[in-house]
Amino acid sequence: MSIKHEIKGLEIVPGGITAPRGFQAAAAAAEIRYPNRPDLALICSEVPAVAAAVYTRNKVQAAPLIVSREHLTNGQAQAVVINAGIANAATGQQGLADARQMAYLTAEALQIAPENVVVASTGVIGQLLPMERVEKGIRQAATQLSPAGGAEAAQAIMTTDTRRKEVAVKLHISGCPVTIGGMAKGSGMVHPDMATMLGFITTDAAIEPGVLQQALKASIDRSFNLVTVDGDTSTNDMVLLLANGRANNPRIAGAGPDLAAFQAGLDYITVYLAKEIARDGEGATRLIEVRVINAPSLDDGKKAARAIAGSSLVKSAVFGRDANWGRILAALGYSGADFEPQQVDIYLGEVLVARDGAGLAFDEELARQVLEQETVVITVDLKAGPAAVTAWGCDLTFDYVKINASYRS
Secondary structure, X not given: OOEEOOXXXXXXXXXXXXXXXXXXXXXXXXXXXXXXXXXXXXXEEEEEEEEEEEEOOOOOOOHHHHHHHHHHHHOEEEEEEEEEEEOOOOOHHHHHHHHHHHHXXXXXXXXXXXXXXXXXXXXXXXXXXXXXXXXXXXXXXXOOOEOOOHHHHHHHOOOOOOOOEEEEEEEEEOOEEEEEEEEEEOOOOOOOOOOOOEEEEEEOOOEOHHHHHHHHHHHHHOOHXXXXXXXXXXXXXXXXXXXXXXXXXXXXXXXXXHHHHHHHHHHXXXXXXXXXXXXXXXXXXXXXXXXXXXXXXXXXXXXXHHHHHHOHHHHHHHHOOOOOHHHHHHHHHHOOOOXXXXXXXXXXXXXXXXXXXXEOOOOHHHHHHHHOOOEEEEEEEOOOOOEEEEEEEEOOOHHHHHHHHOOOO
């Protein structure tokens, strides 16, 4: 069943990454680190696809990321292989050889060129992959590729995630139905810069490579780059977008109504997945949505929103249901955003808790009720300009410490 969405012409459909025409996916239980559960996924397009990607800016970059960058220099890919449990980061030349072997094994199983395979890994840093198990998993998954395999693939790439994250939308470009699907994983070590965690997006749209890259970058800046769970940026972060052209729409070559429609669909996918990552932050009980309004510029708005969403003290206060607005103002103060402290208003939900940079009497019980909601909305009015930015985070709980104190066990 599809669901009409509030954006005109956009329809939510089932299927995730395999909703677009010409894409298949599968998962296998390779037991790379996790017993008795899928931990390896394949995504494949029936034809080579135009590819765009963004990557982590962490100077320590994992082997699969290095190999994928090499393979994507021609702006084309046909398959993706992803493993969960071991990140294959900080593993030296052997790690690079293993990442290249993953691409080769996938290409061999699918009878495509190795350079058309993107490789991604997530999990513990500093450990080598058990390549015999990886090879077995790749061969198994390759025999199970299916247009119905999106959900299994989304499940297989999880680590500390508590649920799979997938979504798909349908729209029309010059009268042609076009579908965009996506899946992501991310729960901890989430504080992206240029990319986030692992995200994979597919579409059957026909679009020029440069236009696709620009659309992805713009969408990431409005979504994944405005999510923070714990302030740590991963070594393996990547978001990949594949467009195989199977919709047979007039090829999108630049600005205009067709690109605007495609961008709206892509933005829905990335924002949805970004919010799901924040909502599923390790140990989280609340999604925090920080809305900075009337900022002097988008850059100032982003600085302010991300600082507040990422503040451990703000996150702890939300967990404790404590309307401690002073922590919000303090985070704003060190954000680097341009604003006048004496002009700032702060709201928890609809409750005004600070006006013109100073406290005022407010209903503590009403504010506590806001903090009890599954999504806690914090609005900060800078009264300094026309820009508005929203960022997402989650509360900081006891369980976050428990999960990360024993991550390798």
